[in-house]
Amino acid sequence: MYSFDIRKADSVAAAAALIAQTGGRALAGGQSLIAAMKLRLAQPGTLVDLAGLTELQGIRRDGNALVIGAMTRHAEVAAAADVKAAIPALAALAEGIGDRQVRNMGTLGGSLANNDPAACYPAGVLGLGATVHTNRRTIAADDFFKGLYETALGDGELITQVSFPVPTKAAYVKFAQPASRFALVGVFVAQTGGGVRVAVTGAGPSVFRAKALEDALARTFTADAAKAVRIPATGLNSDLHGSAEYRAHLIPVLAARAVAALA
Amino acid sequence: MGANETGPIGQSVRRREDQRFLTGAGQYTDDVTMAREAYVYFLRSPHAHAKISGIDREEARTAPGVLAIYTGDDLVGVNGLPCGWLITGTDGKPMNEPPHPVLAKGKVRHVGDPVAMIVAESLHQAKDAAELIVVDYEILPAVVNGVDALKPGAPQIHDEAPGNRCYTWALGDKGAVDAAFAKAHHVSKVDIVNNRLVPNAIEPRAAVASYSRADESYTLYVTSQNPHVERLLMTAFVLGLPETKVRVIAPDVGGGFGSKIYLYAEETAMVWASKHVNRPLRWAAERSESFISDAHGRDHVTHAEMAVDKDGKFLALRVTTTANVGAYLSTFASCIPTILYATLLAGQYATPAIHCEVTAVFTNTVPVDAYRGAGRPEATYVVERVVHQVGVDLGLAQDEVRRRNFIRTFPYATPVALTYDIGNYDATLDEAMRLADVAGFPARRAEAAKRGKLRGLGYSSYIEACGLAPSNIAGALGARAGLYEAGQVRVNPTGGVTVFTGSHSHGQGHETTFAQIVAGRLGIDIGSVEVVHGDTGRIPFGMGTYGSRSLAVGGTAIVKALDKIVAKGKKIAAHLLEAAETDIEFADGKFTVAGTDRSKAFGEVALAAYVPHNYPLDKLEPGLDETAFYDPTNFTYPAGTHICEVEIDPETGQTSVVAFSACDDFGNVINPMIVEGQVHGGLAQGIGQALLEHCVYDRQSGQLLSGSLMDYALPRADDLPTFKVGTKVTPCTHNPLGAKGCGEAGAIGAPPALINAVLDALAAVGVKDIQMPASPHRVWQAIQAAKSGATVAA
Numbered sequence A: 001m002y003s004f005d006i007r008k009a010d011s012v013a014a015a016a017a018l019i020a021q022t023g024g025r026a027l028a029g030g031q032s033l034i035a036a037m038k039l040r041l042a043q044p045g046t047l048v049d050l051a052g053l054t055e056l057q058g059i060r061r062d063g064n065a066l067v068i069g070a071m072t073r074h075a076e077v078a079a080a081a082d083v084k085a086a087i088p089a090l091a092a093l094a095e096g097i098g099d100r101q102v103r104n105m106g107t108l109g110g111s112l113a114n115n116d117p118a119a120c121y122p123a124g125v126l127g128l129g130a131t132v133h134t135n136r137r138t139i140a141a142d143d144f145f146k147g148l149y150e151t152a153l154g155d156g157e158l159i160t161q162v163s164f165p166v167p168t169k170a171a172y173v174k175f176a177q178p179a180s181r182f183a184l185v186g187v188f189v190a191q192t193g194g195g196v197r198v199a200v201t202g203a204g205p206s207v208f209r210a211k212a213l214e215d216a217l218a219r220t221f222t223a224d225a226a227k228a229v230r231i232p233a234t235g236l237n238s239d240l241h242g243s244a245e246y247r248a249h250l251i252p253v254l255a256a257r258a259v260a261a262l263a
Numbered sequence B: 001m002g003a004n005e006t007g008p009i010g011q012s013v014r015r016r017e018d019q020r021f022l023t024g025a026g027q028y029t030d031d032v033t034m035a036r037e038a039y040v041y042f043l044r045s046p047h048a049h050a051k052i053s054g055i056d057r058e059e060a061r062t063a064p065g066v067l068a069i070y071t072g073d074d075l076v077g078v079n080g081l082p083c084g085w086l087i088t089g090t091d092g093k094p095m096n097e098p099p100h101p102v103l104a105k106g107k108v109r110h111v112g113d114p115v116a117m118i119v120a121e122s123l124h125q126a127k128d129a130a131e132l133i134v135v136d137y138e139i140l141p142a143v144v145n146g147v148d149a150l151k152p153g154a155p156q157i158h159d160e161a162p163g164n165r166c167y168t169w170a171l172g173d174k175g176a177v178d179a180a181f182a183k184a185h186h187v188s189k190v191d192i193v194n195n196r197l198v199p200n201a202i203e204p205r206a207a208v209a210s211y212s213r214a215d216e217s218y219t220l221y222v223t224s225q226n227p228h229v230e231r232l233l234m235t236a237f238v239l240g241l242p243e244t245k246v247r248v249i250a251p252d253v254g255g256g257f258g259s260k261i262y263l264y265a266e267e268t269a270m271v272w273a274s275k276h277v278n279r280p281l282r283w284a285a286e287r288s289e290s291f292i293s294d295a296h297g298r299d300h301v302t303h304a305e306m307a308v309d310k311d312g313k314f315l316a317l318r319v320t321t322t323a324n325v326g327a328y329l330s331t332f333a334s335c336i337p338t339i340l341y342a343t344l345l346a347g348q349y350a351t352p353a354i355h356c357e358v359t360a361v362f363t364n365t366v367p368v369d370a371y372r373g374a375g376r377p378e379a380t381y382v383v384e385r386v387v388h389q390v391g392v393d394l395g396l397a398q399d400e401v402r403r404r405n406f407i408r409t410f411p412y413a414t415p416v417a418l419t420y421d422i423g424n425y426d427a428t429l430d431e432a433m434r435l436a437d438v439a440g441f442p443a444r445r446a447e448a449a450k451r452g453k454l455r456g457l458g459y460s461s462y463i464e465a466c467g468l469a470p471s472n473i474a475g476a477l478g479a480r481a482g483l484y485e486a487g488q489v490r491v492n493p494t495g496g497v498t499v500f501t502g503s504h505s506h507g508q509g510h511e512t513t514f515a516q517i518v519a520g521r522l523g524i525d526i527g528s529v530e531v532v533h534g535d536t537g538r539i540p541f542g543m544g545t546y547g548s549r550s551l552a553v554g555g556t557a558i559v560k561a562l563d564k565i566v567a568k569g570k571k572i573a574a575h576l577l578e579a580a581e582t583d584i585e586f587a588d589g590k591f592t593v594a595g596t597d598r599s600k601a602f603g604e605v606a607l608a609a610y611v612p613h614n615y616p617l618d619k620l621e622p623g624l625d626e627t628a629f630y631d632p633t634n635f636t637y638p639a640g641t642h643i644c645e646v647e648i649d650p651e652t653g654q655t656s657v658v659a660f661s662a663c664d665d666f667g668n669v670i671n672p673m674i675v676e677g678q679v680h681g682g683l684a685q686g687i688g689q690a691l692l693e694h695c696v697y698d699r700q701s702g703q704l705l706s707g708s709l710m711d712y713a714l715p716r717a718d719d720l721p722t723f724k725v726g727t728k729v730t731p732c733t734h735n736p737l738g739a740k741g742c743g744e745a746g747a748i749g750a751p752p753a754l755i756n757a758v759l760d761a762l763a764a765v766g767v768k769d770i771q772m773p774a775s776p777h778r779v780w781q782a783i784q785a786a787k788s789g790a791t792v793a794a
């Protein structure tokens, strides 16, 4: 770790101003950022700690949407009665992230801003067609995830909350990478007002929607329909834990399991 | 002292050391603090293979807080790190033993090879300074795979090892094996890779080294399994210091699994530098540093063939192995794939002829050395995989093919140089089958099939040689050290007993087990026995803990010292009781005149020894403090059968270990709970190897791809079933405890049981072969290949 300053602000606006002024970085749960700093892979001169900003906290039902503050910890989402009632798949997704320590520290906003290619939340946000609110604007999920560790967020732009439209039904099935237990492949399937959405994490450089699966499931929402879909391996990740072909194979298999879980 | 602390030998006495471990009161190397400490950081090679054409440290030297920076050329008078075992090749020549510099000299040979040592006021400053050192590397082509390294044109790693060959060595009667193959009814063959593992003790390696100008002596706190061996190698071979001037202390150590046996570069450089800087120096590895600097394990590529007759009787076994020893020879690297491997290839079977040829090869990888089991897991994996194949080829049930070949007469001289003293392999197989409910398996398989899942059952009937070792045999085989153990029993004037043992406990529970032996043998309360280990300043001598030797060898040394205590106590008691020494009996903590009720308690005799007012001073020295060295006459041979049941999801390739049953024969057991704990830990590691753990280097760049726990999969509790374990006992015939050793059995027995189970499950879909680890990806690929009729990729 290199030396750094850590600062606190008393509002999101003040935090954003501090970040702009110092060229620093937001600190949420620190579960990705601190690890990178320890390995000297990240070298922020200043960290602006978002913990304690009440504007970024809380889970509430707002009409047909569930609104979750950026600083809400994974463990809170997993345990929240509102989430379990409205979108149980999201609570289950949060419950399946990392271990207890990670879930007690890691946040929704941090996970989305980080956009790890194997992270779970991006699949939930994209699969549900959520809207990301920042201190500057609102960004539709379809426009938010831009590539490997890349998002639509500008410099100093902070996620404040995420609004998830409540789906008819949804399920997330994660096939864990054996070592990290991030998603080797994770598939989020949702039946929403806007049709069937299928978001895939772990398989590509960034979360993506599997159009072929969405179309197939729009026609018949059955496990067999999902299983019959062939996903091309081109462009998918290949590493120690799985070839692109293997990941391509797992996508419809996991989608079918998600659908089966909803039957 | 709790009520549970009274029962001695054979009782599950709770581990006395756990109070401090579980409450955070353990004192590990990194807990040791000294005044005026400075911090050490090692700059390591980012390249697998490169020439160093220059090191510029000018800017680093003047960076804030920097006290000193050393590179290989600065270590004048410091020799290379030694290898403790000389192997003589089939060509009659000694193995190629290239220098292993403490800090790289002119060349780096693996990612993580230490290049410079930075000493600074803080760790932070040392790391900052390291970034200012400019090393001029000329990158060379690298080779990381043992088989690749032997190919013509492979990059040459050492001038002293042409063709990257360390040695080619063989054991067994080749002529007899060839003759048996010529008349065989059938030959079963397997090609196997024993995957490279990274040990990952929970406590990373660490050291605190200091120098005293007052008496020109050094003190080293270090994470070691054998502080005397560490001191001997460091002083005699590397630093040229008298042993009397170096004290090595291995305080609480959080796991070793072999990786802390060796003399490493870091602590050696630190001892040397502690005098030059004249400050105590501190270093602790980070996890990512452990991955590229702790000795790795396994990494064999093997072809094995078993010749059998029409009844499935084994006629001969032929094994050819390439063993990747890494970039340099680690302390015991040379004997692991030879002496501790080929000698175990008889397994539990009366195979009349066995021949094994091993080529050890240098590669651009971290050195490989003993890792839990050390050679014996590799041997067991070969034997039990090929035995499974015989069963498959001949259509024999897996228990039947084993039973037809079990050794049943003891002592039994194997064709690979060992003599098994005792065992009962039918007993452990029967019990394992009962624990595993083999009879109910067909129903479980059918039920799984209804759910679209594949079930399989796999057997492993392993043997290991523990209790290292008869020193004369080891010496004849090339050992450069003895392999006895020392124990000292000091009875204090008021009857408390301090035991000094050369064994080292780094999780094994010696403080409890050894105290049980002493309390049981002396008939005293366990609470008055203290066990001291891990300090060359306090222990008479010690060869340390590895190879499941502590109880069989270290425990026996204590027993021998106890015998001397009792013998002397009898003399004292005879005087006090005015009886003949030959009439004194010792039992239940009392010296009694045979056939009378006249007796002296152990404590009274101890007091008389230290307050010798009424004492035979003309014939007997005062005091009650005895030391014994014990050199075993044979190895011990723990054995057993492990049965693994897996369920495979053919859609994803995911293998779940649904049941694991192990019946082991460890000889007499002192503490059943500790033994069960050792079995559980070993099984977790064995299952880890077979299912999850895989150290992978990039074949082009030589970079370690599985260099962190994000990519190197250690087993977790939820990867494991509830183990069913049992024991059968045939006491070891040649040590007074009748003990054989239990620390490695799980890691040895489990891998073939698991892979055989996977093969049994996958046979239904036409898969004939799979390599460890049976990761979901691999299993899926094997199924795909079988479906398409292709041969399965390794």
Ligand SMILES: Cc1cc2nc3c(=O)[nH]c(=O)nc-3n(C[C@H](O)[C@H](O)[C@H](O)COP(=O)(O)OP(=O)(O)OC[C@H]3O[C@@H](n4cnc5c(N)ncnc54)[C@H](O)[C@@H]3O)c2cc1C
Pocket: A025, A026, A027, A028, A029, A030, A031, A032, A033, A034, A035, A050, A070, A071, A096, A097, A098, A099, A102, A105, A106, A107, A108, A109, A110, A111, A113, A114, A116, A118, A119, A120, A121, A153, A157, A158, A159, A160, A180, A181, A182, A183
């Ligand atoms: C052992 C382990 C296992 C894990 N397993 C999983 C898993 O299975 N699935 C999974 O999805 N994740 C997993 N994670 C990651 C975890 O979910 C982290 O919480 C997440 O990656 C980052 O969230 P954080 O709150 O810790 O963010 P931080 O690490 O604090 O920050 C990450 C990045 O986001 C930025 N940032 C943070 N908050 C905001 C904001 N409000 N607006 C803009 N930028 C912001 C930071 O500046 C930084 O660049 C795991 C992590 C660990 C350590």
